Amino acid sequence: MPDYNALINFLLKPLLRHPDALRVDFESSKSDRIWVRVAFAPEDRGIVFGKGGRTVQAIRTVVMATAQEAGQNVRFEVFDPTPNVDRDEHQAPPTEIGDRPRIQVEKPKRRGVIQ
Template sequence: MAPADAPLRDLLEALTKRIVEHPDEVSVEQFEEGDGTVVLELAVGDDDYGRVIGRGGRTASALRTVVKAAAVREKKRVLVDIVD
């Protein structure tokens, strides 16, 4: 993980911790693909997946939008995956 990408991971983690009931179970793994795209894999406690995804996927979409907007400022491409 490159130090310059840490703010994106930290942003996603901080936003998610404010949404869920069990913030201590939030984890974000970061990888970089060959083309330079930063992949953030978000995992939360079993009881919190519904909160993170939201009704109709709206919360997940909003999280992705905020992180992508921050990535644009750093001239990065980012994908946010919510994993089981």
């Protein structure tokens, strides 16, 4: 059986600003199905997920390829230990689906035409 804890520490710790907050939990079943749950500091969320989720998808691919080589099935999940902390206090949540916060932008001044 692969050492998933060492693999995930190897892949994630260099990315994190707070590597001591990294938690890796495992759960396995009798049918070689393994659930790997990872938790880290909320400040590191953007770094771990990457642009468009590419970084976390690459980590998931490496973990799944390692499991496939060992003849196992793995489900890799990111666990958020504080689900309500990442919301800004000064920004109210949207009340309806189409209701987004609006940003006030000053319109540019129109320049006169030089002839």
